Amino acid sequence: MADPTLEEIATELYAGPPEDFVSGRNARAKDAGDAALAAQIRSLRKPSVAAWVVNVFAQERAGQLDQALQLAAELREAQEDLDAAALAKLGRERRMLTRRLAETAAELAGSRGERVTPATLEAVEQSISAAFFDPDAAAAVASGRLIRALEPSGSSTDVRDAVAGGVPTLGAPPERPADELKARREKRxxxxxxxxxxxxxxxxxxxxAKRDKALRRIQEKAEELAATEAELDAQLTKVRTEMKQVQRDIPDAEKERTRAAEQAAAATSEVADARRALEEF
Structure with missing residues (x-):
């Protein structure tokens, strides 16, 4: 049976009880049959509490973490095809998933007697978030050999320095049919x-609907004006009829007026004659 590698030993130590790390490290170095390996084991640094919480989660929930990291890889590949609204929705869902995984990791640590402070929980969440955005960070988190928490904006050098032993790599994502990406883009x-x-x-x-309403208002106004026009036409017809009748009556009225004027003149003359006769007495 082959001797365990540095990575295998580190993986075991970095998920063990934090208070036993130093003694466990020294014991494994003492038991190592190779002097070079023993020196490498002794050089392993004790992980921070946040890194230990992530390491425990990576080992205890390896399947759950692997699924999340595979999904993150697919989302990184697909996000260039998404519009602003879809990207915003994706961001919200990614943050929710990050928070949920961090809380699960904290619960696992709590079940082992470790108190997880809000600051530690935030560091755990930041490490998982880094894994979602960067393949190297994802491999580091999945290794279970973190020495310290990761930052989402960390460089490749930062990631290498945060992992004990050799820098891990994730397995290649499952191959898809050559035209799947094209079909997905065409569907979007x-x-x-x-x-x-x-x-x-x-x-x-x-x-x-706006134009229908405007048309109904115009039609109603047209109907109202048509009714007014008909009423005015009737009044105009009546006026014209009365005008014709008045025009026919004018000659007779003028004759009667002339006759009345002549009678008035005659009566005036008779009154004058009667007054003169009276004055003679």
Whole structure:
């Protein structure tokens, strides 16, 4: 049976009880049959509490972590095809998943008697978040050999320095059919077109309802004006009829007026004659 490698020994030590790390490290170095390996074991640094919590989670929930990291890899590959709204939704879901995994890791640490402070929980969450954004960080977290917590903005050098032993690598993601990415992009483009067409339809229906309302107002006004026009036409016809009758009556009225004027003149003359006769007495 082959002797354990430095990475295998480190993996075991970095998930063991923190208070036993130094004694466990020294014991494994003493038992190592190779002097070079023993020196490497003695050089292993004690992990921070946050790194230990991540290491415990990586070993106890390896399947759950692997699924999350595979999903993160697929999302990194696909996010260049997403629009702003989809990216925002993806960001929210990624943060929720990061928080959920960090809380699970903290619960595991708590079950082993370790108190996880809010600061430690935040560092655990930052390490998992780094794994979601960077393949090297993902491999480091999955190794279970973290010495210290990771930062999402950390460089490749930072990641290497945070891992005990050789720098791990993740397995290659499962191969997909050559045309799957193209089909996925075409599907997203079709979904965007549907979404855009639906927005245009809503706007067009809203505009149509507005135009219908305006047309009804104009039609109602036209009906009102038509009724007024008919009423005025009837009044005009009546006025014209009365005008014609008045015009026919004018000659007779003028004749009667002339006759009355002549009678008035004659009466005036008779009154004058009667007054003169009276004065003679």
């Amino acid at each position: 483009e079709a979904e965007r077109r549907v979404h855009s067409a639906e927005k245009d339809l809503v706007a067009a229906e809203r505009d149509l």
